[in-house]
Amino acid sequence: MFAFTEDYSVIGQGLFNYLSILTVRVPGVGICRILISGLNEMPNINLNDILTIEAVRVGESNYFEPYSIRSTNNIYLYRQTERAKSTKTMTATSNWYTKNEGSLLNDRARIIYDLMKACLIKRKDIKTYLAAITKEPFTDKRGTSYYIISESRRKDGVVTYFVTIRPIVVSNSEVRYFSNYFYTVYCILGILLIAAVFILSRKLSAPIVRLSNVTSKLASKDFSVRANVNLQNEVGQLSASINVMADNLQAAMEELQQSAEIAKVNEKRMKLLLADLAHEFKTPLGIISLYSEVIENGMFEKEPAYYFGMCRMRN
Numbered sequence: 532m533f534a535f536t537e538d539y540s541v542i543g544q545g546l547f548n549y550l551s552i553l554t555v556r557v558p559g560v561g562i563c564r565i566l567i568s569g570l571n572e573m574p575n576i577n578l579n580d581i582l583t584i585e586a587v588r589v590g591e592s593n594y595f596e597p598y599s600i601r602s603t604n605n606i607y608l609y610r611q612t613e614r615a616k617s618t619k620t621m622t623a624t625s626n627w628y629t630k631n632e633g634s635l636l637n638d639r640a641r642i643i644y645d646l647m648k649a650c651l652i653k654r655k656d657i658k659t660y661l662a663a664i665t666k667e668p669f670t671d672k673r674g675t676s677y678y679i680i681s682e683s684r685r686k687d688g689v690v691t692y693f694v695t696i697r698p699i700v701v702s703n704s705e706v707r708y709f710s711n712y713f714y715t716v717y718c719i720l721g722i723l724l725i726a727a728v729f730i731l732s733r734k735l736s737a738p739i740v741r742l743s744n745v746t747s748k749l750a751s752k753d754f755s756v757r758a759n760v761n762l763q764n765e766v767g768q769l770s771a772s773i774n775v776m777a778d779n780l781q782a783a784m785e786e787l788q789q790s791a792e793i794a795k796v797n798e799k800r801m802k803l804l805l806a807d808l809a810h811e812f813k814t815p816l817g818i819i820s821l822y823s824e825v826i827e828n829g830m831f832e833k834e835p836a837y838y839f840g841m842c843r844m845r846n
Contacts, residue, residue: 549640555623
């Protein structure tokens with residue numbers, strides 16, 4: 532974590548302890564520390580050499596960002612970058628060189644320092660600068676992405692800023708966690724979906740089942756049933772049509788029953804009429820037949836004209 536105040540003063544040496552530093556002694560100034568972490572350009576520096584250093588101070592601290600480091604016989608570092616306005620050229624004696632490279636902490640400390648050095652060196656507005664660099668994740672040269680996290684605290688009237696980074700890494704435990712999480716979510720959603728489909732199907736099919744039962748009873752000549760489906764859709768219209776059909780069928784069957792009863796009464800009356808007619812026709816014909824047999828067989832006691840007269844009277 533890198534901590535500094537609103538006046539660009541660096542707090543402590545925590546971050547710099549993980550960086551490669553060349554410590555030099557500047558006459559009239561004292562000990563200065565040159566940040567050369569990540570350069571790998573000074574493996575053979577000779578201690579107690581007289582060096583000419585072109586560097587700029589990092590905030591309000593005794594740490595310096597170098598542009599060039601030279602000795603009488605060697606050029607250890609030279610950068611062809613634009614110099615800051617506060618760049619100084621100083622003559623110093625090298626005291627010792629501390630190399631901190633290769634570990635994860637070294638790399639992360641270097642990333643934080645590289646992110647913040649422009650703000651401290653050029654004295655940019657801290658809030659605006661932090662808002663800009665924390666807006667999106669940062670990706671280093673190796674392709675690792677980091678979240679840049681910043682916080683500020685006010686104490687005794689002084690605002691202190693804290694900056695750190697967090698790698699965006701999905702570990703196996705996180706993968707398992709999210710797998711179990713999504714598995715649970717999918718199971719719950721599946722159960723809810725099945726329940727919703729079941730309830731919806733029952734709700735949709737219940738009116739149709741009732742209509743099916745009504746039509747079955749109508750088919751078995753039970754015209755007293757009605758479809759009680761009060762829906763404002765096609766099923767409701769079908770229910771109303773079935774009820775109208777049932778009313779018409781019931782009325783038609785009642786008319787047929789009344790017609791059948793009337794037909795039975797008429798049939799009975801016709802039978803009685805025919806029986807009476809047959810009786811009426813049968814009586815005179817029998818007498819005429821008897822008289823005819825008497826005349827034919829010669830068994831008459833009176834003259835034949837008498838019997839013929841009787842037959843004409845019967846007609």
